Amino acid sequence: MRAPIGNQPFLTLLLAAAAAGLAAPSAARANCARPIGYVATVTGSTVSIQPVNFEARGCPAAGGMLRENVATGVAERLADFCGPGGAEPDQGLPYVDECAGPGTYRYGFATPYPCSHAACSTDYFTEVTVPAPDPGCQRSAGNAAPTAFGTPPWGDRQAICTSASGGGCASVPSGSGAVLLLDGAVLLFGLALLRRQRRR
């Protein structure tokens, strides 16, 4: 004897939710994929920039890490001075910018991330504020001063693309529809078979 399917109103509700998902704006978040960008931490005048992405891209990166002073618009390339890993075990190493003066800065790769349709968003940079000067600050050995850089790739736009806004390079990711169709087909086929089993 087979067990009954169970709580029918609950199942109906879930199926309605799945149907609503089919009708919702398509955006690829495989079980809700994370955004791609950076997480910055400020300690005194030291800024640690942790790249967050699916490929473990971190320090040192081809093209390097840029720092733009928001007030002056001056962009510089940081030395490839890498911090310790561990905070994000699945990520690459963070960049460490020592002795940054007070001000608001944008940090991002000189070669931006490619737009990922699967992530919630893909960012050019992260913005942080260093609150106070640190007159006695000295760089660590091997951490050269930043060097002048031309124009950063981002302009004033932080997002390279988002998966739900329809802007940037965002578009309907083909994989999203295929996933919903696959799950829906298996579900409907299974429910039909279970119903037949109950009738016997």
Place this chain on the structure above:
Amino acid sequence: MSPLLAPWLLTLAVEVPCVAALYPGRRLAMGLACALGTTATNLAMNGLLPRWLGTGATWLVTGEAAALVLEGLLYWAVARPRDPVRAFTASALANGASFAAGLLFLPPGG
């Protein structure tokens, strides 16, 4: 907070009740099996698979299809009596609902 945490928690919150609903006589055991299986597939998909497949449609479809199959096999192995139809129906319901929940509830950039 790890960027893997929110997707994992939302997936668990959606999938465990879905699977438990389809196994009324073994809700606790199947809910636990779902929690363990979903944790493995979710973290593998968001943390490991992108290193080999990138983050495009290939990764998305491959990862979700693999989760559907692997979780279905797990439910088939754990449930008593064993019923492959119910197992894969539960897996499809849970994975479809969690995918839809991700589309609806995780804001861009959040």
